[in-house]
Amino acid sequence: MPAGSSYAYYPGCTLHSTAREYDVSLRLVCQKLGIELRELKDWACCGASSAHAESRLLGIALPARTLQAAEEMGLPLGVACAMCFSRLKLASHELADGDTLDQVGRIIGRGLGNKATVVHMLQVLDGEREALPIKRTLEGLKVASYYGCLLVRPRDIVGFDDEENPQMMDRLVEATGAHAVPWGFKTECCGAGFSVPRADIQLKLSHRILSQAKAAGADCVSVACPLCHSNLDSYQQVMRREYEHEIGLPVLYFTQLLGLALGFEPRELLLKRHITDPLPVLKARGLA
Amino acid sequence: MKMAQLTPAGTIHPFPRSGLQVFVESQSGQRVLRCYQCGKCTAGCPSAYAMDLGPRRVMRAIQLGLKDEVLASSTIWLCLQCQTCSARCPAEIGIAEVMESLRLLAAAERSRPAERDVALFHRLFRDLIRRWGRIYELGLGALYNLRGRHPFANLGLLPHLLSRGKLPLLPQRTKGASQVRAIFARVRAAEREAPPPEAKEGTDASRQ
Numbered sequence: 410m411p412a413g414s415s416y417a418y419y420p421g422c423t424l425h426s427t428a429r430e431y432d433v434s435l436r437l438v439c440q441k442l443g444i445e446l447r448e449l450k451d452w453a454c455c456g457a458s459s460a461h462a463e464s465r466l467l468g469i470a471l472p473a474r475t476l477q478a479a480e481e482m483g484l485p486l487g488v489a490c491a492m493c494f495s496r497l498k499l500a501s502h503e504l505a506d507g508d509t510l511d512q513v514g515r516i517i518g519r520g521l522g523n524k525a526t527v528v529h530m531l532q533v534l535d536g537e538r539e540a541l542p543i544k545r546t547l548e549g550l551k552v553a554s555y556y557g558c559l560l561v562r563p564r565d566i567v568g569f570d571d572e573e574n575p576q577m578m579d580r581l582v583e584a585t586g587a588h589a590v591p592w593g594f595k596t597e598c599c600g601a602g603f604s605v606p607r608a609d610i611q612l613k614l615s616h617r618i619l620s621q622a623k624a625a626g627a628d629c630v631s632v633a634c635p636l637c638h639s640n641l642d643s644y645q646q647v648m649r650r651e652y653e654h655e656i657g658l659p660v661l662y663f664t665q666l667l668g669l670a671l672g673f674e675p676r677e678l679l680l681k682r683h684i685t686d687p688l689p690v691l692k693a694r695g696l697a
Numbered sequence: 698m699k700m701a702q703l704t705p706a707g708t709i710h711p712f713p714r715s716g717l718q719v720f721v722e723s724q725s726g727q728r729v730l731r732c733y734q735c736g737k738c739t740a741g742c743p744s745a746y747a748m749d750l751g752p753r754r755v756m757r758a759i760q761l762g763l764k765d766e767v768l769a770s771s772t773i774w775l776c777l778q779c780q781t782c783s784a785r786c787p788a789e790i791g792i793a794e795v796m797e798s799l800r801l802l803a804a805a806e807r808s809r810p811a812e813r814d815v816a817l818f819h820r821l822f823r824d825l826i827r828r829w830g831r832i833y834e835l836g837l838g839a840l841y842n843l844r845g846r847h848p849f850a851n852l853g854l855l856p857h858l859l860s861r862g863k864l865p866l867l868p869q870r871t872k873g874a875s876q877v878r879a880i881f882a883r884v885r886a887a888e889r890e891a892p893p894p895e896a897k898e899g900t901d902a903s904r905q
């Protein structure tokens with residue numbers, strides 16, 4: 410991706426609320442690298458997994474409205490949330506069918522050509538990997554890159570990376586000077602939206618992932634999805650109570666790690682917003 | 698009983714397809730008879746430990762037309778849509794799509810969900826998007842606790858989230874909200890006009 414490229418930017422609901430630090434760090438990093446993010450006007454929710462659970466058509470129509478807006482801007486659609494990315498990719502795949510395209514075009518009330526390409530911002534930043542103006546190398550920091558489900562599966566539709574052992578985030582992490590630890594739970598499910606209706610399941614799955622990251626020797630976990638982040642970070646306190654197991658593993662957005670390497674301060678990257686404080690680990694490595 | 702027939706695609710249908718199978722195949726686009734019960738889906742399913750049937754047995758139940766068993770199972774609600782099963786199935790069946798189609802069937806038939814809270818969560822999520830155009834986390838949590846009659850669920854995290862400013866108190870406003878409401882209404886109208894096939898009890902001799 411050449412410097413100076415522009416994207417129609419779809420933050421998705423959480424980047425404007427619970428995951429503001431992801432939005433802020435992404436914007437800082439992009440600005441530094443000369444990538445322009447033009448936020449879509451009046452964007453709405455992608456429907457997450459709930460729209461699709463009631464109606465196949467609704468599950469396509471909500472993301473189609475976003476696809477149409479990017480198409481109108483004539484720019485590729487840049488997405489930061491793995492859930493939104495997945496919904497947009499799946500919708501675009503379904504819209505390849507002419508009848509579906511016509512029907513959904515009528516439903517969203519606008520001409521729809523299904524012309525916008527959808528990219529995750531991790532893919533965009535991976536393209537900059539070789540030319541990062543590193544100010545502060547993250548040497549000594551051991552990072553477990555966690556991809557979760559929706560970035561990598563189904564591979565033939567999202568076209569992202571290997572489904573079982575993806576590498577994209579690992580090599581970006583290594584480009585900052587940090588060490589990406591090899592581990593086996595990169596694409597295991599964190600429990601997604603079950604943190605509300607079946608917290609027991611989400612807790613167990615997230616705990617397993619964190620335990621594995623810890624066993625692999627990681628100092629922190631890197632993520633590219635606000636839902637994964639919330640499950641892995643916020644619930645460590647509950648894990649301590651339920652499993653009597655202190656995890657204490659900070660979970661950062663990959664954009665925050667990049668931001669640190671590009672010379673931004675922890676304060677600018679809103680590192681303080683995490684429930685498991687990453688500053689002690691960073692300070693111990695002389696990085697904050 | 699009808700004898701096995703060779704379909705144009707070359708698969709053998711030993712029995713006439715059940716209404717359940719017809720529904721699932723039309724809604725998910727998957728061929729459930731391709732499942733040969735290897736069990737790889739259940740082996741890798743993160744939720745399997747909490748499920749009654751698990752994905753492999755759900756696949757078998759669909760092949761056998763056991764609609765009531767499938768609709769009453771917790772499995773269709775405990776599926777996280779993680780797609781691990783679909784990625785690993787040697788018969789290349791999109792099992793996650795099959796699970797999704799069974800939830801659509803449960804909605805169409807108004808069957809009682811074995812996991813009431815999961816179904817409630819999805820419904821409230823949709824209601825909030827219809828109302829505001831974007832999700833409103835605090836509202837979702839509050840409604841869930843009230844309607845699900847578990848007023849104190851998930852409260853432990855609240856102070857931590859609030860003190861870090863992670864939970865906005867008010868919903869986000871977007872001018873897109875009215876368009877989103879219109880989309881919900883038009884989807885509903887379109888679905889009334891052309892409903893999915895009914896998953897009747899018994900079998901259906903139609904073949905693909």
Ligand code: SF4
Pocket residue numbers: 731732733734735736737738739752753756785786787788789790792
């Ligand atoms: S992995 Fe595929 S073939 Fe094997 S049991 Fe599951 S659905 Fe059937």
Ligand code: SF4
Pocket residue numbers: 738741742743744745752775776777778779780781782783792793796
């Ligand atoms: S998609 Fe559903 S059934 Fe398949 S592995 Fe994931 S949770 Fe299990």
